[in-house]
Amino acid sequence: MDNQSRILSLDYIRGLVIVLMLLDHASLIIGHTHYSEYWGVPLPQYSDTLAFMSRVITHLCAPAFCVLMGIGIVFFVQKRISSLSVPSIRKMLIIRGLILISIEHLIVNVGWLFGSLFVADFQSLPSPGDGKQTFLLFSVLFALGTSMIAWGFLMHLRSIYIILISVSAIIITQVLVPESSQVFSDTSLILRYLAIPGNTSHVAVLYPFLPWFGLVGIGIVIGRCLTLDCKKTFLGLFIIGIVLLMLFIVIRIFDGVGNLHAVEFTFQGIFTVTKYPPSLAYITLTLGFLFILMFIAQRFTHSLPFLNIIKTFGQTALFFYATHLYALGLVAMIITTIGVTLSMYIGWLLALALLYPLCRYYLARKNQLALESTKRLF
Numbered sequence: 001m002d003n004q005s006r007i008l009s010l011d012y013i014r015g016l017v018i019v020l021m022l023l024d025h026a027s028l029i030i031g032h033t034h035y036s037e038y039w040g041v042p043l044p045q046y047s048d049t050l051a052f053m054s055r056v057i058t059h060l061c062a063p064a065f066c067v068l069m070g071i072g073i074v075f076f077v078q079k080r081i082s083s084l085s086v087p088s089i090r091k092m093l094i095i096r097g098l099i100l101i102s103i104e105h106l107i108v109n110v111g112w113l114f115g116s117l118f119v120a121d122f123q124s125l126p127s128p129g130d131g132k133q134t135f136l137l138f139s140v141l142f143a144l145g146t147s148m149i150a151w152g153f154l155m156h157l158r159s160i161y162i163i164l165i166s167v168s169a170i171i172i173t174q175v176l177v178p179e180s181s182q183v184f185s186d187t188s189l190i191l192r193y194l195a196i197p198g199n200t201s202h203v204a205v206l207y208p209f210l211p212w213f214g215l216v217g218i219g220i221v222i223g224r225c226l227t228l229d230c231k232k233t234f235l236g237l238f239i240i241g242i243v244l245l246m247l248f249i250v251i252r253i254f255d256g257v258g259n260l261h262a263v264e265f266t267f268q269g270i271f272t273v274t275k276y277p278p279s280l281a282y283i284t285l286t287l288g289f290l291f292i293l294m295f296i297a298q299r300f301t302h303s304l305p306f307l308n309i310i311k312t313f314g315q316t317a318l319f320f321y322a323t324h325l326y327a328l329g330l331v332a333m334i335i336t337t338i339g340v341t342l343s344m345y346i347g348w349l350l351a352l353a354l355l356y357p358l359c360r361y362y363l364a365r366k367n368q369l370a371l372e373s374t375k376r377l378f
Helices: 003-029 051-059 061-080 087-118 140-154 159-176 189-194 209-228 230-254 267-270 280-303 305-315 315-335 340-366
Strands: 136-138 197-200 204-206
Touching: 003 051, 003 087, 003 280, 003 305, 003 315, 003 340, 051 340, 061 087, 061 140, 061 209, 061 280, 087 136, 087 140, 087 315, 140 209, 140 280, 159 267, 159 280, 189 197, 189 204, 189 209, 209 230, 209 280, 230 280, 305 315, 305 340, 315 340
Parallel strands: 136 204
Antiparallel strands: 197 204
């Protein structure tokens, strides 16, 4: 597989993931119900099987964002290494990271406020922390942006060291999570930013740095392998994906380490995993499915031309993310809640229809820019 088609298959995965993310957020803004799987507080229980399965499927999104960004960093460097110096490339990565963080606070968080105007009867669960009103939210773009900046400084490291750093970051997160009895205790902002989601002094951190930084590092190593031998790498990912799913089963059966919550041995209990921060059970489940999907995309998406819509979304993922909450808010103005799950899916499809022409227009404009253009970082 050549470089162009290899990137194309990853665009399909990125597009699928960003579309699933829209579904997850539609459950809040359209369906008025969204449960988060925080450490230290009871995990959610679903009476609607479809709503539960929708949540499980959308767990794929955040880890996929991280792994795909890591792969993207490798291809970003590879495309520019012949025309730009290493310091210049590093500078572009750092600028990109800062842009992600800025977009979160200046555009996405405002989008959450806009969307919340249509959520009067929101159903959720308590979150860790001091319970004070949130004025500043650090979510997935914070984790991605800080990770890109950090790996911008570390991109010269050998792959073995990147793997060691990444796995260590994920394991350290598991160790740093306190006992559930401390879930509403004061926690320093530094620990919030690093590893422990929750609220402290009007600041809410959903996606702390360390575990997601580790997943981006795994993506960087995968990206390097793809540049060496694409077919063998995707086959290897398929095998690793199966192993990770088997490891997920082992972690759940033996309970304790790697779960961050006691396991309830029912169908729903097995697949209700701690996401904030990502437990080892959550990571093995989501990466297992992601790696298998990456293998499938590499093998079959070229023969399914109707998936070009998904590819368009994948090639405009940041634009999609920055605008999707506003699209959901507009849909919420016209849609009536006719049952949580049904409303969620109808609103999701309407928002996709609204976003598609915007993404096509944005992609056409972006493709006219030179590789060296800073505007391509948006």
